Amino acid sequence: QSVLTQPPSASGTPGQRVTISCSGSSSNIGSNTVNWYQQLPGTAPKLLIYNNDQRPSGVPDRFSGSKSGTSASLGISGLQSEDEADYYCAAWDDSLKGHVLFGGGTRLTVL
Amino acid sequence: QIALKESGPSLVKPTQTLTLTCTFSGFSLNTRGVSVGWIRQPPGKALDWLALIFWNDDKRYSPSLKSRLSITRDTSKNQVVLTMTNMDPVDTATYYCAHKYDSSSGFDSWGQGTLVTVSS
Numbered sequence: 001q002s003v004l005t006q007p008p009s010a011s012g013t014p015g016q017r018v019t020i021s022c023s024g025s026s027s028n029i030g031s032n033t034v035n036w037y038q039q040l041p042g043t044a045p046k047l048l049i050y051n052n053d054q055r056p057s058g059v060p061d062r063f064s065g066s067k068s069g070t071s072a073s074l075g076i077s078g079l080q081s082e083d084e085a086d087y088y089c090a091a092w093d094d095s096l097k098g099h100v101l102f103g104g105g106t107r108l109t110v111l
Numbered sequence: 112q113i114a115l116k117e118s119g120p121s122l123v124k125p126t127q128t129l130t131l132t133c134t135f136s137g138f139s140l141n142t143r144g145v146s147v148g149w150i151r152q153p154p155g156k157a158l159d160w161l162a163l164i165f166w167n168d169d170k171r172y173s174p175s176l177k178s179r180l181s182i183t184r185d186t187s188k189n190q191v192v193l194t195m196t197n198m199d200p201v202d203t204a205t206y207y208c209a210h211k212y213d214s215s216s217g218f219d220s221w222g223q224g225t226l227v228t229v230s231s
Contacts, residue, residue, distance in 0.1 A: 035216075035218075037217070037218075044222065045150075046221070047218060051215045051216065088157065088158050090158075090217065090218075092214070096174045098171055099160065099163075099172065099173060099174060100163060101160065102150070102160055103157070105157040
């Protein structure tokens with residue numbers, strides 16, 4: 001069971017905006033930055049958001065990230081069929097000498 | 112252009128030790144802040160972080176797997192090696208290595224992954 005909690009599923013219709021949440025604690029999200037990954041079926045994960053709200057080069061500005069306290073969110077606006085994928089949040093955790101945590105993942109379905 | 116590629120056995124028997132090699136190009140693991148990590152994904156399940164090795168040879172491990180894991184680097188060969196002892200069928204997964212350029216960045220480049228099946 002992941003320490004970073006995500007909803008297992010989310011859905012939306014083309015053009016809609018969807019939000020995926022990631023809930024943690026003071027030792028991880030509360031004191032470190034959050035990253036988000038997109039994993040299309042059968043492929044390796046791809047970095048989507050880093051440092052809470054920064055987009056790597058090439059990631060459309062339809063994708064946005066935010067963090068407040070011990071929670072973070074990924075927003076996807078203007079939903080497209082190619083956004084159908086699994087999304088994972090991740091953060092460093094300061095406990096036990098420090099380690100990386102991934103959320104349990106959210107499967108996004110574009111209806 | 113950063114590239115990483117995992118290599119190792121596709122099949123291991125229960126109780127055996129798994130050794131995986133990540134061969135990379137386009138960066139140096141001697142560069143301050145850079146690290147390389149291993150992440151696995153059982154079929155149909157979530158990503159599971161395993162280990163991280165830093166530019167200064169500092170290492171971090173998943174608390175739940177720490178006793179079974181070892182991560183080392185060979186900077187002359189541009190390789191990072193992960194060993195996992197006492198393999199079990201539940202360790203069947205695709206194993207990825209990935210690059211991180213500093214502490215606040217995510218894993219910005221990933222290998223294609225290698226599927227390891229644990230079965231007798």
